[in-house]
Amino acid sequence: MEKIVKKVNDEIKRGWLGPDHNCPYHPAHFTGQDCSFCYCPFFPCNDTTFGWELQGRHGAVWNCSDCLFIHRTPVVKFIYSEIERLGIEDAKDPRFNDIFKAAKERFWKKGKALMVVGATSDAGKSVTVAAICRILHDRGYLVAPFKSQNMSLNSKVTRTGAEIAMIQVLQAKAAGITNPDAHMNPILLKPKGDTVSQVMVCGKPFADYDVEGYYNEFVPGPGIEIVKEHVDFLKDRYDCVIMEGAGSPAEINIYDKDIANMRAAEIADANVILVVNVEWGGSFAYALGTVELIPEKDRKRIKGIILNNVRGNTENLRSGADRLEEITGIPVIGIIPHADVVLPSEDSEALRGVRSKGRGESLIGVIKFPRMANFTDLDPLFLEDVSTVFVEKPEDLKGVDAIVMPGTKNTVADYLWMQETGIADVIKGLWKKIPIVGICGGYQMMGKVLDDSNGIEAGKSAVYEGLGFFDNTTTFGEYAKQILRNEGKLAVGDGGEITGYELHMGISDVREKQPLVYLERFHADPVPEGCVREEDLTFGTYQHGIFDKPAFRKYFLSFVKHNGKPVDTSHAEDYDVTIEENLVKLAKVFEENMDVERLIDIAGVRE
Amino acid sequence: MSILFLGTSSGAGKTTVCAMVCRYLSRNGVDVAPFKGSNLSLNSIATKDGGEIGMGQAFQAWAAGIEPETDMNPVLLKPSGKGVIQLVLNGRPYKNITKDDPMDRGMTLQEVKKAYDRMNERHRLVLCEGSGSPVELNLMDTDLANVGLMRVTGVPAILVGDIERGGVFAAIYGTWKLIPDELKPQMKGFIINRFRGDGSILRSAIGHIESLTGMKCLGVLRYEYLRFPEEDSLSSSDGKLEGNDVHTAFISNLDEMIAHAEEDGFDFDGLKKICGL
Numbered sequence: 092m093e094k095i096v097k098k099v100n101d102e103i104k105r106g107w108l109g110p111d112h113n114c115p116y117h118p119a120h121f122t123g124q125d126c127s128f129c130y131c132p133f134f135p136c137n138d139t140t141f142g143w144e145l146q147g148r149h150g151a152v153w154n155c156s157d158c159l160f161i162h163r164t165p166v167v168k169f170i171y172s173e174i175e176r177l178g179i180e181d182a183k184d185p186r187f188n189d190i191f192k193a194a195k196e197r198f199w200k201k202g203k204a205l206m207v208v209g210a211t212s213d214a215g216k217s218v219t220v221a222a223i224c225r226i227l228h229d230r231g232y233l234v235a236p237f238k239s240q241n242m243s244l245n246s247k248v249t250r251t252g253a254e255i256a257m258i259q260v261l262q263a264k265a266a267g268i269t270n271p272d273a274h275m276n277p278i279l280l281k282p283k284g285d286t287v288s289q290v291m292v293c294g295k296p297f298a299d300y301d302v303e304g305y306y307n308e309f310v311p312g313p314g315i316e317i318v319k320e321h322v323d324f325l326k327d328r329y330d331c332v333i334m335e336g337a338g339s340p341a342e343i344n345i346y347d348k349d350i351a352n353m354r355a356a357e358i359a360d361a362n363v364i365l366v367v368n369v370e371w372g373g374s375f376a377y378a379l380g381t382v383e384l385i386p387e388k389d390r391k392r393i394k395g396i397i398l399n400n401v402r403g404n405t406e407n408l409r410s411g412a413d414r415l416e417e418i419t420g421i422p423v424i425g426i427i428p429h430a431d432v433v434l435p436s437e438d439s440e441a442l443r444g445v446r447s448k449g450r451g452e453s454l455i456g457v458i459k460f461p462r463m464a465n466f467t468d469l470d471p472l473f474l475e476d477v478s479t480v481f482v483e484k485p486e487d488l489k490g491v492d493a494i495v496m497p498g499t500k501n502t503v504a505d506y507l508w509m510q511e512t513g514i515a516d517v518i519k520g521l522w523k524k525i526p527i528v529g530i531c532g533g534y535q536m537m538g539k540v541l542d543d544s545n546g547i548e549a550g551k552s553a554v555y556e557g558l559g560f561f562d563n564t565t566t567f568g569e570y571a572k573q574i575l576r577n578e579g580k581l582a583v584g585d586g587g588e589i590t591g592y593e594l595h596m597g598i599s600d601v602r603e604k605q606p607l608v609y610l611e612r613f614h615a616d617p618v619p620e621g622c623v624r625e626e627d628l629t630f631g632t633y634q635h636g637i638f639d640k641p642a643f644r645k646y647f648l649s650f651v652k653h654n655g656k657p658v659d660t661s662h663a664e665d666y667d668v669t670i671e672e673n674l675v676k677l678a679k680v681f682e683e684n685m686d687v688e689r690l691i692d693i694a695g696v697r698e
Numbered sequence: 699m700s701i702l703f704l705g706t707s708s709g710a711g712k713t714t715v716c717a718m719v720c721r722y723l724s725r726n727g728v729d730v731a732p733f734k735g736s737n738l739s740l741n742s743i744a745t746k747d748g749g750e751i752g753m754g755q756a757f758q759a760w761a762a763g764i765e766p767e768t769d770m771n772p773v774l775l776k777p778s779g780k781g782v783i784q785l786v787l788n789g790r791p792y793k794n795i796t797k798d799d800p801m802d803r804g805m806t807l808q809e810v811k812k813a814y815d816r817m818n819e820r821h822r823l824v825l826c827e828g829s830g831s832p833v834e835l836n837l838m839d840t841d842l843a844n845v846g847l848m849r850v851t852g853v854p855a856i857l858v859g860d861i862e863r864g865g866v867f868a869a870i871y872g873t874w875k876l877i878p879d880e881l882k883p884q885m886k887g888f889i890i891n892r893f894r895g896d897g898s899i900l901r902s903a904i905g906h907i908e909s910l911t912g913m914k915c916l917g918v919l920r921y922e923y924l925r926f927p928e929e930d931s932l933s934s935s936d937g938k939l940e941g942n943d944v945h946t947a948f949i950s951n952l953d954e955m956i957a958h959a960e961e962d963g964f965d966f967d968g969l970k971k972i973c974g975l
Binding site (some may be wrong): 210213302338341343345371372375376377378379384407410411415 | 864865868870876902906
């Protein structure tokens with residue numbers, strides 16, 4: 092505590108600083124934040140709008156690590172003017188209580204909420220939310236993305252070790268938020284089999300439900316309360332919460348049980364924008380039908396329609412849009428052309444029917460597991476000078492120059508699938524001839540043994556012989572999940588920087604000598620992880636996102652040769668940079684084709 | 699007699715559903731033939747009389763057990779790039795359409811009507827397929843294959859909606875609602891296509907749409923993993939059929955689909971009634 096007092100005293104003496112671009116942690120909270128009070132003069136304010144009591148080993152601690160209030164420039168400038176006016180020199184001055192009250196009174200107000208729903212899946216909700224986040228962020232609003240319930244096998248790990256959908260992480264990046272958290276996606280459904288999903292609450296495994304159990308037990312029980320709590324948390328901290336719906340809000344057979352769409356809008360008191368994908372045709376019917384099937388009390392929340400993904404001239408749709416406005420009484424606030432951007436896609440549905448991507452000569456075969464998870468791991472690879480084929484049957488492996496075995500929600504089930512289809516045998520035949528890399532579940536399969544004696548994966552007790560490329564044994568010991576976010580360096584090649592995150596059931600006993608990476612640990616020695624046998628062209632790791640930084644991508648592709656010619660990776664870029672460039676591009680497309688002033692009115696954030 | 703299958707969007711499954719019904723009826727001894735007033739596609743085949751029609755109608759003809767003929771697809775529009783579209787009229791290249799030299803909609807609609815009439819003279823039932831969505835507000839006035847055909851022929855229509863994308867009830871209701879009022883009596887039924895799971899969870903919603911629109915739900919067709927020739931450029935599957943004999947594989951796929959539909963309680967009798975059989 093004394094240390095903090097001293098820091099605050101220094102801050103008082105130093106005066107206003109603004110964003111501290113020299114700080115290695117900058118921006119710790121959001122782009123454009125004010126860093127004058129890195130240490131808060133109000134600590135502990137004990138105001139639950141900004142923090143909460145954390146029960147630690149040594150009793151309760153005031154945790155306000157999520158507070159953004161103290162990092163907003165008008166607030167900071169007000170505090171300094173009061174310090175000066177009152178002649179305060181010490182952090183312990185009791186008059187800080189009065190300044191705190193006055194600052195809250197003057198500058199804090201509950202945030203608003205705006206919801207984006209889609210007439211269908213894949214309507215473009217996610218990118219619309221990302222675009223709106225960026226557009227409002229650029230105008231100085233502090234906004235947060237939110238999706239109450241997301242069904243996706245594409246997730247990422249937050250700073251605090253919670254698992255949330257990848258797409259909310261992307262949207263948070265669009266909003267300029269440095270550390271997205273589980274409040275932004277409090278319910279994550281991860282399909283396990285055909286009917287059962289693992290329900291993650293606040294980024295931690297909660298329970299498994301089938302469809303009926305989810306709608307009849309989870310939703311009316313904890314579900315609604317969870318949505319309330321987290322959207323409220325965000326509204327306390329942000330000017331506006333940009334919410335994303337799920338699927339169509341007009342599925343009238345489950346309307347009363349749907350907490351992802353209009354019910355969430357009601358809970359958050361949000362105005363709603365409806366997005367329709369024009370590409371497939373029938374968009375006017377989809378828009379009108381959606382609006383009309385939603386009951387009157389909820390329908391009036393819908394304040395705007397966006398016609399999205401228009402190929403060709405957007406003006407061709409103008410007359411139709413005018414008619415739609417007339418019929419529905421809801422303005423069409425944007426007609427958005429197809430945006431040619433490179434962004435991770437939300438769910439594997441977007442890969443439906445995709446046979447191959449990319450135009451390079453080297454062909455990379457990606458095993459398309461039925462329960463493939465975190466396939467966005469591979470997005471940075473697609474940007475390199477390679478072609479990709481998604482392998483669903485043994486013939487698809489014909490002519491490939493390398494193989495990637497990605498992650499899966501169920502290693503054992505997908506390993507059995509790979510054996511039944513005959514893909515496993517073809518891979519074994521190609522082993523040592525072409526580079527093979529396994530990530531997470533794919534890595535587990537590369538070991539000698541998959542021990543599911545407890546029936547965690549396949550529902551029955553059995554031990555399976557793996558592909559045997561590495562001398563590893565993976566045991567699915569208990570229903571527990573490893574969730575870690577990592578930074579580190581390659582243990583091979585140029586030793587370049589890598590980032591990654593782990594999400595897996597099962598622990599591997601690794602008996603290989605050469606790790607792939609060294610993971611940095613706080614105040615401890617780096618931890619070796621993964622396996623490499625360069626002479627066998629075989630690579631494996633638990634690190635999702637291993638391709639994001641250029642180091643591993645370059646290293647792996649240096650082994651990939653088409654007719655003896657290696658892949659040119661001289662332009663390999665940090666994927667984070669690529670994403671940022673594309674978010675800028677995306678926001679520009681929306682900005683130029685949407686009535687932004689009207690959007691700001693609908694969001695309700697105008698002063 | 700005739701019937702028209704409309705879709706709530708492109709790729710809703712009209713082509714396949716039409717092929718299935720062609721196969722079902724021809725198996726039951728009905729002289730049925732496919733028809734699509736206007737087709738925007740690069741996938742075409744040559745008919746025996748040396749004409750050119752869309753691939754979808756050719757496959758539907760085979761499903762019906764007959765040879766493809768040019769009257770099955772009087773207007774074929776083939777995008778040839780740079781804003782130019784080749785108009786194939788009655789199986790023969792007619793002219794290139796551009797923005798400055800557009801298609802004469804009045805004339806082509808008349809040609810569609812004539813071909814439709816000829817088909818009706820030759821066959822007991824003409825099974826028509828619509829094109830895209832029938833209610834594109836910016837295009838409806840100049841439509842040929844959907845409301846255009848309904849207007850000049852009075853043909854009864856059935857709407858096919860794709861549930862896989864979500865929002866199928868909205869799509870069906872919205873489409874019905876946007877069909878001009880004077881044509882609404884021709885809207886007789888709807889089909890929900892590409893469903894996965896237990897159909898009973900849809901019952902209440904289907905009942906609601908039936909009572910809102912007066913259209914009858916003929917059934918819920920399950921998601922088929924079978925591969926069919928893809929009609930238009932929007933579908934990304936390579937559309938190749940397994941096996942050597944494309945026709946045999948295709949027909950057996952349809953038979954499998956019919957078996958599934960029967961198993962799932964698809965109302966073929968109701969469909970026949972709407973067709974006037």
